[in-house]
Amino acid sequence: QKEVEQNSGPLSVPEGAIASLNCTYSDRGSQSFFWYRQYSGKSPELIMSIYSNGDKEDGRFTAQLNKASQYVSLLIRDSQPSDSATYLCAVNPGGGSNYKLTFGKGTLLTVNP
Amino acid sequence: ETGVTQSPTHLIKTRGQQVTLRCSSQSGHNTVSWYQQALGQGPQFIFQYYREEENGRGNFPPRFSGLQFPNYSSELNVNALELDDSALYLCASSRRTGGMTTDTQYFGPGTRLTVL
Numbered sequence: 001q002k003e004v005e006q007n008s009g010p011l012s013v014p015e016g017a018i019a020s021l022n023c024t025y026s027d028r029g030s031q032s033f034f035w036y037r038q039y040s041g042k043s044p045e046l047i048m049s050i051y052s053n054g055d056k057e058d059g060r061f062t063a064q065l066n067k068a069s070q071y072v073s074l075l076i077r078d079s080q081p082s083d084s085a086t087y088l089c090a091v092n093p094g095g096g097s098n099y100k101l102t103f104g105k106g107t108l109l110t111v112n113p
Numbered sequence: 114e115t116g117v118t119q120s121p122t123h124l125i126k127t128r129g130q131q132v133t134l135r136c137s138s139q140s141g142h143n144t145v146s147w148y149q150q151a152l153g154q155g156p157q158f159i160f161q162y163y164r165e166e167e168n169g170r171g172n173f174p175p176r177f178s179g180l181q182f183p184n185y186s187s188e189l190n191v192n193a194l195e196l197d198d199s200a201l202y203l204c205a206s207s208r209r210t211g212g213m214t215t216d217t218q219y220f221g222p223g224t225r226l227t228v229l
Contacts, residue, residue, distance in 0.1 A: 004155075034217065034218075036220075042222070042223075043201075043203055043220045043221060043222050043223045044156065044203070044220045045115075045220070046217060046218075046219060046220075049217055088155055088156070090155075099146070099161045099163075099168050099169035100146065100158040100161060100169055100171065101146075101148075101156075101158065101205075101218060102158070103148075103155030103156050103157075104155050105153070105154055105155045106155055
């Protein structure tokens with residue numbers, strides 16, 4: 001069973017702090033990695049995509065990928081109450097299954113004013 | 114806003130009934146994927162349509178079926194509804210060219226299905 005694992009949380013951080021969200025995946029051949037944000041009752045919204053080892057920064061968000069450790073993370077700097085949501089890690093397995101995304105269960109982030 | 118639309122927004126059905134959910138893809142996108150998201154879970158892949166054909170399928174029974182139309186819009190049909198089919202159904206739009214890996218997927222607002 002090819003899986004994506006995330007801490008379910010909740011992760012609680014004060015406003016202005018750095019929130020760190022982590023994800024591990026089991027399929028070593030996975031090629032594409034995505035972070036989605038999902039507000040309660042809404043659909044997932046793409047935040048970041050990352051394909052190569054290392055860091056990728058976009059505004060307050062930084063995605064980090066380590067394929068050797070099968071680990072991907074999302075850092076949110078200067079966290080705001082509006083960042084409070086569930087963050088979903090998604091992996092494209094590549095190869096013969098390159099048509100789909102496999103999601104983790106998500107991590108609930110709460111940013112306290 | 115992603116430009117992906119879904120209808121209806123909410124739907125209530127009873128066990129054994131059939132349901133059709135609809136999705137219009139984002140402009141420039143030719144591929145539609147369907148996911149089921151149960152409460153407290155991540156989305157689970159149902160199937161994907163590309164060039165009006167099913168391109169891949171997750172672990173869902175045959176009573177889950179779909180269509181894609183020439184304008185790239187898509188339908189998800191579920192027959193013989195069961196209580197466990199109650200979930201948020203998400204359509205994701207993406208662009209695929211030739212044999213390349215499906216590009217980034219963008220989600221519509223979803224259809225909330227309740228089966229009583």
